[in-house]
Amino acid sequence: MPIKQTLVLLGLLMALIYQPVMAGKLPAHTQQIAEDVYSYGDPAKGYYSLFVVTKDGVVAIESVNTQHAKGLLKAITSVTSQPIRYLLHSHNHWDHAGGGKVFQDVGAKTLAHEEAYVWLKANPHKGVSLPSASWQGARKDIMLGGQTIELHYLGMNHGLGMTVFRLPKQKLVYIADLVTPKRVLFTIVPDFNIRETQRSLREIGQLDFDKAVFSHSPVGPVGSKQDVTEINQYIDDLRSAIYKEFKKGTPAMQIPGKVKLEKYQDWAMYNEWLALNAWRILLDDHMGPFPWHP
DSSP, X not given: OOHHHHHHHHHHHHHHHHSOSOOXXXXXXXXXXXXXXEEEOOTTTTOOEEEEEETTEXXXXXXXXXXXXXXHHHHHHHHOOSOEEEEEOOOSOHHXXXXXXXXXXXXXXXXXXHHHHHHHHHSOBTTBOOOSEEEXXXXXXXXXXXXXXXXXXXXXXXXXXXXXXXXXXXXXEEEOSSOOTTBOOOTTOTTBOHHHHHHHHHHHHTSOOSEEEESSOTTOSEEEHHHHHHHHHHHHHHHHHHHHHHHTTOOGGGHXXXXXXXXXXXXXXXXXXXXXXXXXXXXXXXXXXSSXXX
């Protein structure tokens, strides 16, 4: 066989090896977001994960819980025959950090920021396995099969060890909990430092990306930098509305029940959680920020 034809056949063979094994229809709850990048998540259950396929293996982000992790594993193995090298946790909360053993059992290294790792070690919970390893500092890069996954720790905001993941090749980020598009903040967010969260959101906005995948979203997993800007603006607008009530002489204890933001009335959980969000901002501004550490 001529050398040229041999090289062409080899190229086709390599393409078959490194391309997803499943052509056409993707498995349930799986969506291709960008080249070699997929989301997985059942909208009815409200959680989304991400996975990146490379020629040297797969990187998965966010296992959630055992049931979700099994579905994520099935989605990955339906898309590619490449081994799963890493599972990355976003932060310490049990409802996000569960299911790690599913990936440890297939040989993946599970990884969380040191802050999350220490907390998870001190607070064991059914279905939540301790990550295989931790990382320190504000930035870590994982390079695998021609892909780079940047891990950005932005300091105190929501939970412990909160990490934002950026894929520079695809200009895409994965954000857990800090942003849920078109939804007010989650209830009273007890370990959600409001001002530090806003700082983190501004820093996320400075990252270079076009697409964003969110761990929670009532409008689907894929959004953009605009969603990050909008949630920050919502917090600013709610704080302004609170202080307008103060200027009118409204007693502090009545303010959360009086604040209305018509601009956001179509957002998910507006009626249920707006007053709780107002209480959280009010308490932070007048009793001091929580949580806090040096």
